[in-house]
Amino acid sequence: MTRIVIVGGGTGGTVLANRLADKLAPDLKRGDVEVTLVNDGPDQVYKPTFLYVPFGEATVEEARHPIVDLVDRTVDFRVDRVTSIDTDAKRLSLQRDGALEYDYLVLATGANLAPDEVPGLVEGGHHFYGAAGAEKLRDALAEFEAGHLVLSVIGVPHMCPAAPVEFVMMADQWLRERGRREDVDITYTYPIQRIHGLEPVAEWAQPLFDERGIEAETFFNPESVDPDERVIETMEGTELDYDLLVAIPPHSGSPLVEEAGLGDGGWVAVDNRTLEAEHADDVYAIGDVADVATSKAGSVAHYQAGAVADRLASQARGQVPTAEYDGKTMCFVESGTDEAAFIEFSYERQPEPRDPNQFVHWGKLAYNEAYWLTARGLL
Amino acid sequence: MSESISPDVTVDSRGAACPGPLMDLIGKIKQADAGTVFELQTNDSSSSHDVPEWVEKAGHELLDVVEHGDGEYWSIFVETRE
Numbered sequence: 001m002t003r004i005v006i007v008g009g010g011t012g013g014t015v016l017a018n019r020l021a022d023k024l025a026p027d028l029k030r031g032d033v034e035v036t037l038v039n040d041g042p043d044q045v046y047k048p049t050f051l052y053v054p055f056g057e058a059t060v061e062e063a064r065h066p067i068v069d070l071v072d073r074t075v076d077f078r079v080d081r082v083t084s085i086d087t088d089a090k091r092l093s094l095q096r097d098g099a100l101e102y103d104y105l106v107l108a109t110g111a112n113l114a115p116d117e118v119p120g121l122v123e124g125g126h127h128f129y130g131a132a133g134a135e136k137l138r139d140a141l142a143e144f145e146a147g148h149l150v151l152s153v154i155g156v157p158h159m160c161p162a163a164p165v166e167f168v169m170m171a172d173q174w175l176r177e178r179g180r181r182e183d184v185d186i187t188y189t190y191p192i193q194r195i196h197g198l199e200p201v202a203e204w205a206q207p208l209f210d211e212r213g214i215e216a217e218t219f220f221n222p223e224s225v226d227p228d229e230r231v232i233e234t235m236e237g238t239e240l241d242y243d244l245l246v247a248i249p250p251h252s253g254s255p256l257v258e259e260a261g262l263g264d265g266g267w268v269a270v271d272n273r274t275l276e277a278e279h280a281d282d283v284y285a286i287g288d289v290a291d292v293a294t295s296k297a298g299s300v301a302h303y304q305a306g307a308v309a310d311r312l313a314s315q316a317r318g319q320v321p322t323a324e325y326d327g328k329t330m331c332f333v334e335s336g337t338d339e340a341a342f343i344e345f346s347y348e349r350q351p352e353p354r355d356p357n358q359f360v361h362w363g364k365l366a367y368n369e370a371y372w373l374t375a376r377g378l379l
Numbered sequence: 380m381s382e383s384i385s386p387d388v389t390v391d392s393r394g395a396a397c398p399g400p401l402m403d404l405i406g407k408i409k410q411a412d413a414g415t416v417f418e419l420q421t422n423d424s425s426s427s428h429d430v431p432e433w434v435e436k437a438g439h440e441l442l443d444v445v446e447h448g449d450g451e452y453w454s455i456f457v458e459t460r461e
Binding site: 221 | 394395396397398399401402405408409425429432433436437438
């Protein structure tokens with residue numbers, strides 16, 4: 001019997017489990033293949049929802065769904081925490097239930113926030129990358145009448161590369177709608193010499209920032225935050241005062257990955273196209289934890305899951321896998337509270353953002369509602 | 380001459396697109412003492428220009444930029460300052 005174990009029940013993990021259940025249905029029925037999905041909690045959290053929480057347009061409850069309702073019944077879903085990975089013995093240690101042996105392992109453990117890496121950031125800054133943070137920011141924004149709102153991108157790479165650009169444009173319009181915009185200065189900071197890592201996105205967003213009076217500071221890498229004086233100090237020797245700081249915190253991968261020798265910083269070193277781990281046999285990584293040359297985004301996890309499902313289905317049948325991931329990434333980019341743009345790109349092709357419009361905004365909201373169909377492998 | 384520079388830390392960012400190489404260097408410099416010599420290896424041509432620009436802005440010293448092959452990759456040598 002071929003045992004396939006997936007660690008992580010986010011977008012990548014659940015899409016992969018369901019695709020395998022579909023592709024290998026006869027093999028699973030015969031007992032020739034077993035697919036196990038391990039997640040450290042019973043629910044999946046759809047993080048893009050959190051962008052809307054500070055503006056009162058979504059609740060954190062909407063971001064959560066029981067995984068048992070998302071995965072096919074032929075998948076053995078276990079709530080447990082993987083405590084170590086032995087790629088030589090092909091065995092995982094579990095916190096509750098002993099050990100789990102695999103023939104093929106897929107790591108889909110996502111990315112973690114590491115705000116502690118910047119002294120003062122936890123005390124001095126807000127973020128919208130988790131349920132508690134998004135709710136706290138919603139309350140702070142509701143009470144924020146006037147002053148300097150700073151959105152600082154500290155962590156690169158970070159989850160959902162479009163989100164910081166989206167946040168400031170949404171904040172701009174949200175404040176205008178409430179008659180407070182004239183009393184609020186907005187500054188966006190980015191670590192490199194333009195306002196986004198993808199040059200076409202930076203070129204698309206810069207004129208929108210200019211039109212709306214959103215200031216940008218580039219080559220801005222915060223070293224520390226003084227929460228009492230409300231000042232950000234950077235590696236470049238500059239200082240910036242703020243009244244409300246919204247930060248994209250540094251991110252880290254999984255300590256499991258680092259301990260298993262699969263990659264630096266907790267990111268799994270993989271072949272960009274096959275997604276096979278470089279430092280172990282029969283190990284794949286998908287989604288945010290995979291160190292590939294594209295964005296940490298749900299669409300990436302989704303497309304990677306499709307490629308790995310094809311590869312694993314071939315391997316389980318004793319065939320040579322040929323499916324590859326071409327770097328396809330797709331994002332909706334909100335440019336306010338009622339307009340959005342859409343971008344699509346790959347390893348070979350740069351994004352070409354078009355003018356934002358209302359139709360795409362509604363498309364994004366509709367997708368957010370329909371997201372759980374994606375997790376089920378249906379969309 | 381670059382041949383005489385022996386880096387304390389080599390950061391191999393070949394294969395990473397912009398801003399990966401610069402962010403890799405920034406991440407390492409954050410944890411380094413003043414006077415540490417870095418070699419950043421990148422095959423991203425825009426990084427070969429952007430990284431020196433950041434080095435100057437951040438007040439570190441750009442020691443050399445060496446092109447290997449015909450644009451195969453670049454070694455950017457940087458010494459950190461306080």
